[in-house]
Amino acid sequence: GAVVSQHPSRVICKSGTSVKIECRSLDFQATTMFWYRQFPKQSLMLMATSNEGSKATYEQGVEKDKFLINHASLTLSTLTVTSAHPEDSSFYICSARGAGGVWEQYFGPGTRLTVT
Amino acid sequence: DQQVKQNSPSLSVQEGRISILNCDYTNSMFDYFLWYKKYPAEGPTFLISISSIKDKNEDGRFTVFLNKSAKHLSLHIVPSQPGDSAVYFCAATGSGNDMRFGAGTRLTVKP
Numbered sequence: 001g002a003v004v005s006q007h008p009s010r011v012i013c014k015s016g017t018s019v020k021i022e023c024r025s026l027d028f029q030a031t032t033m034f035w036y037r038q039f040p041k042q043s044l045m046l047m048a049t050s051n052e053g054s055k056a057t058y059e060q061g062v063e064k065d066k067f068l069i070n071h072a073s074l075t076l077s078t079l080t081v082t083s084a085h086p087e088d089s090s091f092y093i094c095s096a097r098g099a100g101g102v103w104e105q106y107f108g109p110g111t112r113l114t115v116t
Numbered sequence: 117d118q119q120v121k122q123n124s125p126s127l128s129v130q131e132g133r134i135s136i137l138n139c140d141y142t143n144s145m146f147d148y149f150l151w152y153k154k155y156p157a158e159g160p161t162f163l164i165s166i167s168s169i170k171d172k173n174e175d176g177r178f179t180v181f182l183n184k185s186a187k188h189l190s191l192h193i194v195p196s197q198p199g200d201s202a203v204y205f206c207a208a209t210g211s212g213n214d215m216r217f218g219a220g221t222r223l224t225v226k227p
Contacts, residue, residue, distance in 0.1 A: 004159070034215070043205065043219040044160070093159050104150065105215060107159035 002028045004096045006108035013084055013115055021079045021111045023094030029074035030096035034105065035067075038091045050077055084115040119143045120208050122218035130226055135193040137221050139206030142187065146208040146216075151180060151191045154203045154220070163204070164191070196225045 003026040013019050023033060032051050036044040048064075050056040050071035058064045066088075068080040077096075081088055091112050095105040121140045129135045137151075147168040152160035166173040166180045166189065173180050179192045193200055206218040 006159075044217045046215070046217075091157070095159075104162050104165060106162070107152075109159045110157065112157065 002026075002096070002098070002106040004030075004094065004106045004108040006094055006111050008111060009109060010112045011114070013113070015085055015115055016083055018080055018082045019084055019113060021081075021092055021094075021113075023077045023079070023096065023108050025075045025096040025098075025106070028096075028098045028106075030077075031074065031099045032097045033071055033077035034095045034097070035069060035077075035079050036093045036095065038093060038110075044093060047079075081113065084113070086115045089113055089115045118219075119146075120206055120216045120218040122206055122221050124221050125219070126222040126224070128224045128226065129196050131198055132195045135191075135196045135200065135223055135225065137191040137193075137204050137206070137223065139189050139191075139218050140187060141189075141208050141216075143208070143210065143216075144187070145210035148209050149180070149182060149189050150207045150209075150215070151178075152205040152207060152217075153200075154205060160205055193223075196223075198225045198227050201225050 005024045007022045035047045038044050047062045048056045048058045050069050052071050052074050056069035071077040093110040095107045097105045150165040151163040153163050154160040164175050164178045164180050166182050182189045201224050203220045203222050205220045207215045209215045
């Protein structure tokens, strides 16, 4: 199956700093990438959808100035958490979907962010 | 709003028996449904899917049933194995747009 990687897998940062998370589709071109956030014992919450070369579409309640998403190429999307606060600590997961017409999304392994 | 619901947060079954995980949805525009399996601290792994034009899809030990009139789908795992223990997420999408996930059901298969 298609492979999606995320880097880093785990990051600890201080409050007020910014953190960048990378999501890469390794063996296919992802026209659309999605960013999710998962709180403990809760479902995956869609944060935003990004298409290559265009601005991301954010879900209601997600601050676009805080969670900056860039989808610069067909294999790379980045999520930057700006001015991180402890409440931003969470598990962030990206997924990628190709242009083949199937609706399966391939998920990355996730990034555990801890803001101290 | 919760458009996809998994009302059972957990399920425990004996090895070799059938596991049945349920999912309900409210949005009639959904036309494609998926099940994902997730281990702690890992991303979800695609398991099986079904289009709204079908009512059953089978792949090895996994079968997904769709009841459109009831807006209900279920995942059957037969026979259940200890390695199946994980959190299972039901997901739905309409016209290939963003996917909505249920809250997940933690399946424990006891040896």
